[in-house]
Amino acid sequence: MLKTISLLETMHSITGIPLSLIDAEGGLLQSFPPAESGLLKENAADAVLHDFKVYGRDRSHPLISFFDPGLLLGMIELDGGYYVLIGIVSPYVHTRSELLEKIGEAIQPVFLQQFCDQLLQQPLVSLEKLKDLICILSRLFENVISPDSIMFVDTVTGRKLGMTMLDRQIFEQRETADYHVPQDFETAICDAVESGNRALLERALFSPFQGHIGRMSSNDLRQQKYAFICMAVLSSRAAIRGGLEPETAFSLSDLYCQRADLLTEIPLLQNLTFTMLMDFCGKVREVRRKPASSKIIEACLRYISVHLHEPISLDILSDYCGLCGRSLSIRFKAEMGMGITEYIHREKLQEARYLLRHTDSTLSQITNYLNYPSQSYFTQIFKKYEGLTPQKYRENGKD
Secondary structure (H helix, E strand, O other), X not given: OHHHHHHHHHHHHHHOOOXXXXXXXXXXXXXXXXXXXXXXXXXXXXXXXXXXXXXOOEOOEOEEEEEOOOEEEEEEEOOOOOEEEEEEEOOOOOOHHHHHHHHHHOEOHHHHHHHHHHHHHOOOOOHHHHHHHHHHHHHHOXXXXXXXXXXXEEHHHHHOOOOOOOOOHHHHHHHOOOOEOOHHHHHHHHHHHHHOOHHHHHHHHHOOOOOEOOOOOOOHHHHHHHHHHHHHHHHHHHHHHOOOOHHHHHHHHHHHHHHHHHOOOHHHHHHHHHHHHHHHHHHHHHHHHOXXXXXXXXXXXXXXXXXXXXXOOHHHHHHHHOOOHHHHHHHHHHHHXXXXXXXXXXXXXXXXXXXXXHOOOOHXXXXXXXXXXXXXXXXXXXXXXXXXXHHHHHHHHHO
């Protein structure tokens, strides 16, 4: 056991990827970085362990599970009834609000912000890199495996198997005529994604017209997968034109194609196509909501997001961005429409609102967590920007 823990600690220090050791009942024995006691909600680890057994995995056949929003978790079995969790990791950058919205099912509310901090500071890990890491870990535990022996499971699609699928009219209408889908259809979809307009996207998808997707395979399932890949290419490029970072768009497209590759039913592929398009559209909309900013200010914003609960000063930011304090302050206000101090306050208060609404954390705990010097100062800042005290905000949320 001590050797196992030592190996996991060494691997974490080298890779920066979270590693956890659990027992056959899903109980957490050790984790790197150390996890707070009670971090996971009851039975959260049991669910992952249950999937491992349901899919017939064993010591020579690890499992990688996909969770919304684009998160990956690996699991390998060791001798003695122990298991190692690798992750959670992601192949692309997430916003803090996106993480808060999606991971609440598994993480205790009081630890959500801390968990988000950890994810935002981790290295990005693709599916292929995660497979390589699992192979290396298995070899360290004297079990040689190949990437082909690792199963990839889409838990989101799995949960949707029993749900009513989207109206097949979106796709079946394309099969009622002898000629191809008109270019206007593709143009309308790309324009909607590029503009981040979900209502426009839905209208483009549901508007009836004649034509069908060109036949690329005699096998219906393979045909649908080819069509999915075409749509992934079109939508990712449209998202890039709309302002989404190219690496984020490419990683998101890759991940959706990997999820599509697992599916064996055409309705599930149709459902995933709609999900992918709406996801790209939503990400472009989020990008467009933010004020336009230069690379230097983007770097400044990223630093603030990752280090929000640590002391942040103008000197620290200016050193990080490579500008003098005065130049950075002037440039920040010109591009963001507010000063650095106000921006930091507003980012902290966004988290404060979440904690007040969804957790039982005391005002003192929230003050300390957000790194305010005193509860009275936190209350003063909260009232200045929100128009009421934190306590009143919490009470209003319970009405």
